[in-house]
Amino acid sequence: MPRIPGELQLVVLPECALLFGGHEGEQLAYAGNGDDTPLQQQLSALAVQHQVYLAAGTIPVASGDGRVYSRTYLFDDKGRVLGNYDKLHLFDVDVSDNTRHYRESDTFCPGNHLSVVDTPFGRIGLSVCYDLRFPDLYRALRQAGAQIILVPAAFTQVTGAAHWEVLLRARAxxxxxxxLAAAQWGCHNQGGRETWGQSMIVDPWGQIMEQLPEGTGWLQARLDLDELHKIRSHMPVAQHNRFSLPVLLPPAKH
Incomplete structure (x- = not known):
């Protein structure tokens, strides 16, 4: 879909868009303090340069306890921060791949808030990678008014092959x-880590609008909020749900 002059564009980058592939501890060397860091400034400048709204994957931001938050920013086309979100769920998992033992909590600090941001495209809810396995978060984002949910990710090859597509479609x-799910793809750190890729755009009916099964590149689609409202009107599941709304709990102690 070519860009129409004057038409706003939203660009979504994958998790760890600027720093990925080595040991998680390397994130500490690049972590800034607060919301005015060199990496954040560079991403803001990219939004201005290309005149796009930019969901900037994730970058490390110091948490104050010797670890970092994995933070995603949403910039407007003037480079202003519209909102941010710190990854809530940390990937402390054993996987049958070359890395084998993932312990994000050794380096990363879990976030403590939800984020739904008003934009010209609609209300955008923010999430990151492993969050995808926790449907309560997505229900909470919908309850907070989300119409579009972003999932910058770096799913492992093993878990991505098994669950990536079905989880994205289920959450939609x-x-x-x-x-809108932007994913890392390929071998990293001299083959020590492999990610699944398959960036996707899924509509509210669970249909795949666009996807990039493998390789690096980009994909694009035009979103139709009228169609979203039609689906919600014809099948009002939010009104029919008889279970209590999810509540964000403090992180478990490690």
């Missing part, structure tokens, strides 16, 4: 939101 169907 459950929330009746557009889901």
């Amino acid at each position: 169907i459950e929330t009746q939101c557009y889901v």
Whole structure:
């Protein structure tokens, strides 16, 4: 879809867009303090340069306890921060790949807030990678008004092959939101880590609008909020749900 002059564009980058592949501890060397760091400034400048709204994957931001937050920023086309979100769920998992033992909590500090941001495209809810396995978060984003949910990610090759597509489509169907998932792909750190890729755009009915099964590149689609409202009107699952709304709990102690 070519760019139409004057038409706003939203660009979504993957998790760890600027720093990925080595040991997680290397994030500490690049972590700034607060919301005015060199990496944040560079991403803001890119939004201005290309005149796009930019969901800037994730970058490390010091948490104050010797670890970092994995933070995603949403910039407007003037480079201003519209909102941010710190990854809530940390990937402390054993996987049958070359890395084998993932312990994000050794380096990363879990976030403590949800984020839904008003934009010209609609209300955008923010999430990151492993969050995808926790449907309560996505229900909470829908309840907070989300119409579009972003999922910058770096799913492992093993877990991505098994679950990536089905989880994205399930979250879109459950929330009746557009889901925009930008994913790392390929071998990293001299083959020590491999990610699944398959960036996708999924509509509120769970249909895949666009996807990039493998390789690096980009994909694009035009979102239709009228279609979203039609789906929600014809199948008002949010009104029919008889279970209590999810509540964000403090992180478990490690």
